Amino acid sequence: MSGILFLAWRHAAAHRARTSILIACVALALWVPWTAGALAGQYDRTLRARAAETPLIIGAPGNRYDLTLAALYFRPSRLETVPYQELERLQEGGKATFVPLHMRFTARGNPIVATSVEYVEFRGLEPAEGRHALRLGEVALGAEVAQTLGLRPGDALLSDPTELYDISRPPALKMRVAGVYRPSGTPDDGAVFCDVRTAWVLEGIAHGHAPAEEIDESLVLSRAEESVAVSGALMEYAEVTEENEGTFHYHGDTALLPLSALLAIPASRKDGTLLKSAVNAAGDLQAVTPTSVIDDLLGVVFRIKAFFDLVGGFLLGTTALLVYVVFLLSSRLRAAEMRTLDRIGAPRRVGAGLIGLEAVLVLLVAGALAGGATAATLRWLPDLVSTF
Amino acid sequence: MGTVRTLLLSTAIALCGCSDQLAGTEGAHGTTPLRSVVAVTSGPAELLAAAAVGQARVERVAPSGIPLDRWRPDDGALDAMVSARRVLVLGDEGEPWLQRAGLPPSRTARLEAAVPVERWIEVGSFTHTHGGGESHTHGGVVVETWTDPDLLRAMARRSAVQLRSALEGGGAAPPPGGLDGRIDAYAAELTALAAALDGRALIATHHGMEYLCRWAGIRLEVTELELEGSGAPPNDAAVRELAELAGQEGAQAGVLVWPGRLDPTFAEMAQQELGLRSVDFDLGGTLSDRDTLTRLTQSVARLRAAIAPE
Structure with a gap:
């Protein structure tokens, strides 16, 4: 170590408190904009990539931000439903492939995404174990869900009850795990996938129970020639098994079974444009382009970004002033030390070099700390996009 | 916690700005080969x-x-x-x-x-019983x-239209008009059956013949025995109804048509006690070594032969 570097190091070490405070201030001033910038870049890429991969979302008229965030990130929201017959009607038009989505339920806090096999094909989800959920009462887990809950194919997963003390509401459904998907690095990793029919069981629109003639008479409210009225306390099957699967049935018009949204995958950009225009012109549904919605969302909050840029700049400026003042005062306190160096024949620039080197050391250590803190933040901060 | 996350994400979104241009909207299908x-x-x-x-x-x-x-x-x-x-x-x-x-x-x-x-x-819907069992309801x-x-x-x-558009370019097209001609032949057979019945009703054990009878203008009386090959006794009410129908000589064709599985024991009893000759009728719903139209056409021809005057 050269003499001047050694002297700078010893001086910094001799004034630990002052040096530590300086390093902390500088590191903090660097950490905030670095982390914000890295996070911004990461979320920018993630948000836009997910949106860009999804050509069109169709749903009931209402808040298009809710619709988009629910369809892309499974964000819980009270969307108006779309009857299943709309999917069939749109499919008849031949402009696109339509994928049903139903997202009103959770299983141990994870969103249950009820859809069809086209969704997993579209998102490129590949089973790491088992297979897709193709049967009533089956689920396939995103990689993160499987890891967190420690579940494998063949295990069971209970849905979260919606109305704990209302016996007329469907009970929690015990669902069989049919497969686990490979990690995709998208919100799909945190979801539980099943067929839309399973969601209708969770809704209570479809259910299975013992045949009407075998029901306990205490649960029969009335028997007419053409119908049997049964108490809401009748226990429905809480699990779909090979034995009772055949008893599951729908009530009401199956064409009106509810969906939360539809993903539309047009064959061409032209088909997509025609489809979007036709849907929005008809008025009973709305079609949105996710990239437009995300851009609008970002545009609305752009002013907040400018504010954060200003705060970051102010923080850096005040910290730079603080460092300057500290070293200025330090140089005055070290006047005697400088005179000694001068008397023993050291060149005049050595004094300035000592202070400069000490400042560089502080900046280097602070930079390293800020870099480590930024990396740790990015590593440990929850994935806000997937849990949005 | 949710509020904090929303706030953090809003902040992140705010920091992102809106520098990027709209990405393309073309989606890509999965790579799963069909x-x-x-x-x-x-x-x-x-x-x-x-x-x-x-x-x-x-x-x-x-x-x-x-x-x-x-x-x-x-x-x-x-x-x-x-x-x-x-x-x-x-x-x-x-x-x-x-x-x-x-x-x-x-x-x-x-x-x-x-x-x-x-x-x-x-x-x-109608309420009925299996032998002495509980009454229950069917319909639909x-x-x-x-x-x-x-x-x-x-x-x-x-x-x-649906299948050819999905599989276009994947193989030779079937011969044109082949199916239409066969449907015509089936329709002609139905018309001949209606003529042979000359206004008399057909008695069947299943509603499956409703559509073809409606098309041909044939009167159909259905009495659901619900034997289903289980060895269980037939539905009492249906048997009584069948006896009443069999007694209306001249109004029905003297045959009991089985669009579902024919029960040999009951068929023999119907022949001996009610004078109804049983005829098997394949509606062609299941997969078989012969196609649906062949089975339907042959069933109609067999039925016509059965009701022909001896």
Whole structure:
């Protein structure tokens, strides 16, 4: 170590408190904009990539931000439903492939995404174990869900009850795990996938129970020639098994079974444009382009970004002033030390070099700390996009 | 916690700004290869798929002879259907397993969609008993729509468009007009049956003949014995009704038509005690070594021969 570097190091070490405070201030001033910038870049890429991969979302008229965030990130929201017959009607038009989505339920806090096999094909989800959920009462887990809950194919997963003390509401459904998907690095990793029919069981629109003639008479409210009225306390099957699967049935018009949204995958950009225009012109549904919605969302909050840029700049400026003042005062306190160096024949620039080197050391250590803190933040901060 | 996350994400979004231009909206389908076949589980679907794209590109995924309302696809059958470019099915009414299996909607073609709502035949609910057992109720729509020549033609037109567009360029087109000619022959056979009946009613054990009888103008009396090959005694009320119908000589054709499984014991009893000759009638719903139209046409011819004056 050269003499001047050694002297700078010893001086910094001799004034630990002052040096530590300086390093902390500088590191903090660097950490905030670095982390914000890295996070911004990461979320920018993630948000836009997910949106860009999804050509069109169709749903009931209402808040298009809710619709988009629910369809892309499974964000819980009270969307108006779309009857299943709309999917069939749109499919008849031949402009696109339509994928049903139903997202009103959770299983141990994870969103249950009820859809069809086209969704997993579209998102490129590949089973790491088992297979897709193709049967009533089956689920396939995103990689993160499987890891967190420690579940494998063949295990069971209970849905979260919606109305704990209302016996007329469907009970929690015990669902069989049919497969686990490979990690995709998208919100799909945190979801539980099943067929839309399973969601209708969770809704209570479809259910299975013992045949009407075998029901306990205490649960029969009335028997007419053409119908049997049964108490809401009748226990429905809480699990779909090979034995009772055949008893599951729908009530009401199956064409009106509810969906939360539809993903539309047009064959061409032209088909997509025609489809979007036709849907929005008809008025009973709305079609949105996710990239437009995300851009609008970002545009609305752009002013907040400018504010954060200003705060970051102010923080850096005040910290730079603080460092300057500290070293200025330090140089005055070290006047005697400088005179000694001068008397023993050291060149005049050595004094300035000592202070400069000490400042560089502080900046280097602070930079390293800020870099480590930024990396740790990015590593440990929850994935806000997937849990949005 | 949720509020904090929302705040953090809003902050992140705010920091992102909106520098990027709109990305393209073209989506990419998954890379899962689909097989250029039409998967079928019923006789009518096989008939119409073969007529549309050729028999070589039709794949059976259900075993022969199993009634459509009792079949449950195993994992292999489900995988076969999901990986086929198209699945041609009757619909939820005709194939109840569809209510419990997740077929891809965009690749599943339903023959029931070709049937206008007003053309469906509903049979009213009725209360009855099995022997001395508890009374219970049945009812619903009759699913054998393909037995009506006009509806079969409508299904053929619809499925041809759907299947050919999905499998275009994948093989030789079937001979034009072949199916139409065969439907004409079946319709002619039905017309001949109606003429042979000369206003007399047919007595059947199942509602499955409702559509063909309506098309041909044949009066149909249905008495559901519900024997189902289980060895259980027949429905008492149905037997009484059958006896009443059999007693109306001249108003009915003197035959008991079995569109479902023929019960030899009851058939013999009906012959001896009620004077009704039993005739098996294959509605062609299940998969078989002979196609649906052949079985239907032969069944009508057999029935016509049975009611011909001796």
